[in-house]
Amino acid sequence: MTIQWTSSVVPACGTDVVVTRGGAGSPVIILHRDIGTPEHLAFYDALAAKHEVIIPNHPGFGASIRPDWVRATRDLAVVYRALIGTLGLQSATLIGLGFGGWIAAEMATFAPHDTKKLVLAGAMGIKPPEGDIFDQALVSYIEYVKEGLHDVAVFDRIYGARPSSEQLVLWDLCREMSFRVAWKPYMFNAALPELLRGVQAKTLIVWGDDDRIVPTSAGAVYAASLPNATRTTIANAGHLIELEQPDAFAQAILPFLASA
Amino acid sequence: MHLMYFTEQPMKDYPADAGLEIGFTSLLMSNKHFDPVAGSRLYNEFLENYVYAEEMGVDGIMLNEHHNAPFCMQAKANIFASLLAGMTKRVKIVLLGNPLPLNDNPVRLAEELAMIDMISKGRLVSGFVRGGGQEQLATNANPAYNRERFQEAHDLIVKAWTVPGPFRWEGKHFHQRVVNPWALPLQQPHPRIWIPGVISHETIVWAAQNGYPYIALNTSIEDTKKIWARYDAAAAEVGYTPGPENRGYLIRCHVAETEEKALESARQFLWMDGEFTGRLKPVWASPSGYFSPSSRQTFVEFVAGQSASPSRPRKTFEQQVADLQIVAGTPEQVVKSLRTIMRETRPGIMAFWGNEGRMSQPDARTSIRLLGQEVMPALRETAKELDLKSPFEADMPVSRAWANAQAARQAAE
Secondary structure: OOOOOEEEEEEEOOEEEEEEEEOOOOEEEEEOEOOEOOOOOHHHHHHHOOOEEEEEOOOOOOOOOOOOOOOOHHHHHHHHHHHHHHOOOOOOEEEEEOHHHHHHHHHHHHOOOOOOEEEEEOOOEOOOOOOOOOOHHHOOHHHHHHHOOOOOHHHHHHHOOOOOHHHHHHHHHHHHHHHHHHOOOOOEOOOHHHHHHHOOOEEEEEEEOOOOOOOHHHHHHHHHHOOOEEEEEEOOOOOOHHHHOHHHHHHHHHHHHHOO | OEEEEEEOOOOOOOOHHHHHHHOOOOOOOOHHHOOHHHHHHHHHHHHHHHHHHHHHOOOEEEEOOOOOOOOOOOOOHHHHHHHHHHHOOOOEEEEEEEEHHHOOOHHHHHHHHHHHHHHOOOOEEEEEEOOOHHHHHHOOOOHHHHHHHHHHHHHHHHHHHHOOOOEEEEOOOOEEEEEOOOOOOOOOOOOEOOEEEOOOHHHHHHHHHHOOOEEEEOOOHHHHHHHHHHHHHHHHHOOOOOOHHHEEEEEEEEEOOOHHHHHHHHHHHHOOOOOOOOOOOHHHHOOOOOOOHHHHHHHHHHHOOOOOOOOOOOOOHHHHHHOOOEEEEOHHHHHHHHHHHHHHHOOOEEEEEEEOOOOOHHHHHHHHHHHHHHHHHHHHHHHHHHOOOOOOOOOOOOOHHHHHHHHHHHHHO
């Protein structure tokens, strides 16, 4: 089955967000990573076979314009709360990948009864008790993406051996916006573990077994802070699980989404 | 003409083989390789040389700062400026400059600079810079807000110097309940502000709009001319015509008793480039948000290792000598080359980057002596012939804002 994907611009908090949608079923919102997202992914198609999949492009991360005033990850979370209100999806399920997991977690803390279900995959946002979140500022765009992979051969398959200038510019825009919202402290909110204690949503915490970007100890803190959380691990995956193991990742999520 | 002496303060005793092994000599090169015993000796040699430069007749000492790298030991320009304020008598102390975005409290900077100006009896020139890319990483200053922080810190410092306190400052990046420093500059309305740079168009235009002299850092004659064209156009837009007093130029210049000796020592100007390809990872030089959005495509290709540095194209020693970006020789030879630069680019300020790398201390002192005693007197004659006046000689207003305010006051009277 071929999924038809369409894009539109949705206003939220005075800015415009490019939103891509495809599939049918109960809605799930996917929040992408700090490196942006390719337009099409097998992982998105797998979810869209069962759900209406909604993928907003974060403000400032390339497709969506950069609002000058967005200076914290929580600002993005508030923009998205407004956005899903406009879309009539207050009680949607949120699937957050890496940095997008941090945004999803912040959104859940704002409206602890509204988020239907929460999937956090290698989520940033919490200071790991052991190790640190890998600092992209010290490596090139290409090195950063490769650090996120268990099998670097996946890089060439998705981005090509020599990524285009357009891709480099996109990664640079994403990185600049990441710095604007999460430079210091780098990629976490010290209050988040406490704020998460009120979140009622059933949560699935997913980690690649070779995630070198966000230490698994951060996943343990998420699990301990969220009252209704379960954890699972995807084998042979780094941080970028949806690029490396799209099927296994989708198969881990779909039963969770279907459950009561 | 204002003629000053400069050195990067190289940590010449660092183990080059360690740099060769890891492939870079900055930011992440472990400071286990830093030898404080050598550091102590070198800092004191630099101090002796600055004092000697004053004795030999230079007009100014130019100071800068960098972080986490053996190519520059000076981690805080204000410390050497403070020392020289007390140790020298006549020379201008020219900071090029304090990297404003790296500092979290501009009022403290305003205080420090005011103290240096008073202690030196009004000899401070207070340049400001954005700081290099890797400096943002070394000090954890957000590169995405580099220009905002530069602008706001500048505005706050100038206000702290010129508007009586107490006042409050609630900005984007800096917040002060009470701005009321009990240390104010001796020079009125405030010390001169000079802005050094290489290629950043925004900074050239900003300096011109503010009426601050721009110091071109060792650019080729052709590029220097482009800088002045851009500067002059921006100045014309805000209603004034710049002259040599708006133009500064830094040149690597080593002088010795013989040409052979000078050229041999001058190779030290490339002391680190010669060791391996690239002293730092491109991504450290150009963190996202730091460079101009208008040249994003050029920079991302550099960062990804797909193109050469847009700011510092690599050239051989011979090419740089041929292009007059390195001038080395006997005093007569050096004067001849420098006159060409003066005729072609008409600066009112020149800085001589006299010593670098592993040049010996006696060679460094000889170069300073010949620069001060033989080269500079000849250049002053040339400056008279070409009518190249420094900001001091031209009695240039410290800024356009100040000149406009003065004009408004006079009109009101």
